[in-house]
Amino acid sequence: MTVPAGRPVTEETIGGLRARLDEARSGGHRVGLVPTMGFLHAGHRSLIEHARSENDLVVVSIFVNPLQFNPGEDFDDYPRDLDHDLAVCARAGADIVFTPGQDEMYPEPVATTVRLGALADVLCGASRPGHFDGVATVVAKLFAIVGECSAYFGEKDFQQLTIVSRMAKDLSLPVSVVGCPTVREPDGLALSSRNAYLSEAERAQAPVLRRALEAGEALVEAGETDGAVVEARMTSVISDAPLATLDYAAAVSPTTLTRSQQPLQGDVRLLVAVRFGKARLIDNLGCRTG
Ligand code: PAF
Secondary structure, three states: OOOOOOOOEEEOOHHHHHHHHHHHHHOOOOEEEEEEOOOOOHHHHHHHHHHHHHOOEEEEEEOOOHHHOOOOOOOOOOOOOHHHHHHHHHHHOOOEEEOOOHHHHOOOOOOOOOOOOHHHOOOHHHHOOOHHHHHHHHHHHHHHHHOOEEEEEEHHHHHHHHHHHHHHHHOOOOEEEEEEOOOEOOOOOEOOHHHHHOOHHHHHHOOHHHHHHHHHHHHHHOOOOOHHHHHHHHHHHHOOOOOOEEEEEEEEOOOOOOOOOOOOOOEEEEEEEEEEOOEEEEEEEEEEOO
């Protein structure tokens, strides 16, 4: 197969996508996958560009996965704009955009799902029960559809990245999971499709997530090894923003996502989740004890 150039090809069927990718791989082409739920922003663009720089054929999947939304969450309202997404994919150099409908991905009620262990019960998993099982199920399905490839995920969703990397390893999936740096607005707010929900006043206060993380990082790097003290500092910074409601502020091991080392030792991941009205925003950063 000749690798397509210019505008990406859109493919709606699993069979059609597999045929294209099998042909590409038989010609020795390396395949890169960027799984998304659409409403693409510069963060997704950087994932696609990263995939482009390391592969011969780049597939972007766009599918709003109902399994990862709990009742009452924003599945129905999740922002969607396929024309915009295709333009972003074209600019970033994607070759194929996979846009399956619900009937293609889940033609009948799902009887088999991925059930995760402890990594999914903490942090975002504690306030969104079942969310990561839904993510892991659709990602496992995408990995099965796409086959041998490198798959690119943003560090902004650090718990998701950790879970997906671990799942690929535990299940010996033929996929190399690549984490890519968070892309931010100039004031530090991490890019997210859910930023679209913020009112002007909420948007003005949203950089508090980044400020809280930086305050936690400064403490860790200055030698603070009590995780509770670091978490209290981040919580206090977030309480300065009157429109913010804290979900969690955590200082944890980057591999177990719990405070498995107490006192904190070596690599530490700081993570926060905060609600601003309808928008639930998350952010994180990595640091080391000083
Ligand atoms: O990060 C996302 O956009 C989604 O959780 C993913 C990985 C595409 C699975 O639906």
